[in-house]
Amino acid sequence: MTLAIEDLSVSFGRVSALDRVSLTVAPGERVGLVGPNGAGKTTLLDAISGLVRPSRGTVHLGATRLTGLAPAQVARAGVGRTFQSPRLAPWMTVAENVRAGRAIDAAPWLALTALERRRDELAVALTPAEGRRLELARALAGHPRVLLLDEPSGGLTAAETDGLIGLLERATAPDRILILVEHKLGVIRRFTDRVVVLHLGEQIFDGSTAAMGRDTRVLEAYLGRAPAG
Amino acid sequence: MSDYALSVLIRIGIEVFVALSAYVLLLMGRISFGQQGFFAIGAYAGGIATALHGAPLAVGIAVGGAAAALAGLLVAIPLAPKRGLVFAAGSLAFGELVRIALLAFHYQVPVGPDLVGPAGADGFRGIRVLFTSGLSMPAYAAAIYVLLAATLVASAWSLRSRWGEALRLIGQDEEVAATAGLRVAAVRMGTVAAAGGLAGLGGALFAHYATYVEPGHADVMLGVHSLAYGLIGGLGTPLGPAIGVAIDIGILESFRILSGYRMIIFGGLVALFLIVRPRGLLDEVAVRRLARLGLSRWGARRA
Numbered sequence: 103m104t105l106a107i108e109d110l111s112v113s114f115g116r117v118s119a120l121d122r123v124s125l126t127v128a129p130g131e132r133v134g135l136v137g138p139n140g141a142g143k144t145t146l147l148d149a150i151s152g153l154v155r156p157s158r159g160t161v162h163l164g165a166t167r168l169t170g171l172a173p174a175q176v177a178r179a180g181v182g183r184t185f186q187s188p189r190l191a192p193w194m195t196v197a198e199n200v201r202a203g204r205a206i207d208a209a210p211w212l213a214l215t216a217l218e219r220r221r222d223e224l225a226v227a228l229t230p231a232e233g234r235r236l237e238l239a240r241a242l243a244g245h246p247r248v249l250l251l252d253e254p255s256g257g258l259t260a261a262e263t264d265g266l267i268g269l270l271e272r273a274t275a276p277d278r279i280l281i282l283v284e285h286k287l288g289v290i291r292r293f294t295d296r297v298v299v300l301h302l303g304e305q306i307f308d309g310s311t312a313a314m315g316r317d318t319r320v321l322e323a324y325l326g327r328a329p330a331g
Numbered sequence: 332m333s334d335y336a337l338s339v340l341i342r343i344g345i346e347v348f349v350a351l352s353a354y355v356l357l358l359m360g361r362i363s364f365g366q367q368g369f370f371a372i373g374a375y376a377g378g379i380a381t382a383l384h385g386a387p388l389a390v391g392i393a394v395g396g397a398a399a400a401l402a403g404l405l406v407a408i409p410l411a412p413k414r415g416l417v418f419a420a421g422s423l424a425f426g427e428l429v430r431i432a433l434l435a436f437h438y439q440v441p442v443g444p445d446l447v448g449p450a451g452a453d454g455f456r457g458i459r460v461l462f463t464s465g466l467s468m469p470a471y472a473a474a475i476y477v478l479l480a481a482t483l484v485a486s487a488w489s490l491r492s493r494w495g496e497a498l499r500l501i502g503q504d505e506e507v508a509a510t511a512g513l514r515v516a517a518v519r520m521g522t523v524a525a526a527g528g529l530a531g532l533g534g535a536l537f538a539h540y541a542t543y544v545e546p547g548h549a550d551v552m553l554g555v556h557s558l559a560y561g562l563i564g565g566l567g568t569p570l571g572p573a574i575g576v577a578i579d580i581g582i583l584e585s586f587r588i589l590s591g592y593r594m595i596i597f598g599g600l601v602a603l604f605l606i607v608r609p610r611g612l613l614d615e616v617a618v619r620r621l622a623r624l625g626l627s628r629w630g631a632r633r634a
Binding site: 151172174177183189190191193198202203204205223240244 | 493496497498499503504506508509512515567610614616
């Protein structure tokens with residue numbers, strides 16, 4: 103099922119957080135979403151998952167119009183997500199966090215994320231890396247067609263990041279769409295085949311990772327100027 | 332057992348129902364100052380069923396719980412989506428609305444030579460089915476505790492069920508619950524209604540014990556105490572609010588030497604717990620530790 107974002111804008115008061123972004127993602131495609139702080143990456147994920155209302159534009163998943171649906175309806179239509187800083191229910195057990203009140207067997211997801219031994223512990227006792235994995239397990243357990251990951255390697259060491267990428271590789275279903283917000287370009291290069299760059303709410307690049315490094319607008323956005331020559 | 336000790340036991344048993352109702356809402360992240368409203372609805376509805384319409388005691392108790400649960404469903408429509416201060420203020424307004432409505436509520440019918448039924452500020456006298464049915468006070472106390480034990484077991488089970496997981500997740504992060512695809516609105520409404528029903532059961536049990544209820548029984552302090560019981564006793568188990576009630580009514584109120592200082596000690600306890608142990612004595616961590624301890628002892632005995 104294709105994810106089609108058309109002409110999507112989000113404003114907070116007079117501040118435009120996202121300005122007419124259009125993006126079509128085919129089934130199975132992995133898209134990296136990058137940009138400096140405040141570029142609108144998280145806002146785009148929030149708009150897809152129904153947490154913020156766009157001021158214009160639409161999001162469709164296949165024939166289903168996601169725009170205007172409540173977050174729970176968007177989730178049931180097949181969109182799963184994680185958050186920039188992991189959001190867990192601290193006073194529920196690890197297994198309960200994976201199930202999240204759904205009719206789901208937590209065991210395979212705990213095994214996948216190497217959390218079986220922690221299944222009966224409260225989430226408050228987890229390390230940051232375990233928390234990231236738990237959030238991912240919760241998102242995967244919903245069998246999403248579209249998985250939105252907001253900086254999954256944030257706060258992780260290089261080794262932990264490697265582990266996370268391995269986990270993502272193992273967890274990817276063949277026709278699942280994956281949109282990955284990430285600051286670490288190494289993660290983007292290793293895991294995605296297409297990059298979209300946002301800057302001040304505008305989409306300034308959409309192409310391959312290799313082409314991104316040569317794009318004048320991207321370099322300007324990141325470095326403040328175009329490279330000499 | 333002395334009559335006094337029995338009356339303390341009965342009061343503790345009844346109050347635990349109201350404390351449980353506030354506790355369930357606390358787990359869903361809602362601070363209610365209005366559970367006394369459901370308590371009063373249960374008391375009046377149960378009393379009307381038995382004293383005015385001749386229903387048996389058990390039916391009267393069930394009617395009290397059902398009426399309060401229905402009221403909870405209605406209150407949930409505007410209030411359940413709200414959190415924080417808005418829910419707290421809204422629930423307080425509901426509690427006061429019930430109290431003031433009862434001041435104006437007249438519904439009396441002739442039963443034998445007397446007019447029986449709610450008479451506004453004069454209250455509702457003559458809820459006598461407990462005495463006409465020949466049930467002794469110790470037997471009634473036993474019945475209250477059997478019902479309470481069943482309710483505690485059912486609560487513990489429901490809070491571990493899918494529905495309980497959903498309501499606890501909503502209490503800890505409602506946005507996450509929504510993005511996991513939960514039917515958040517339905518869980519919220521069901522929980523507010525169930526909490527209303529629990530307080531209503533307490534009200535109906537009280538009306539038949541006291542034989543008399545009045546609008547003053549929907550006093551805001553009942554709601555405030557019920558809320559505090561969970562915060563003191565702990566949010567990790569439905570036994571938490573029961574322990575809170577036992578500390579307050581069983582110790583602070585019942586021992587004459589302490590009773591003059593009850594509100595000071597109780598208020599101090601609440602403040603102390605909020606600072607030192609914000610999720611109460613038996614919080615989730617303590618409950619897990621106790622469970623592990625119990626399991627390892629059990630394992631050692633079997634080995």
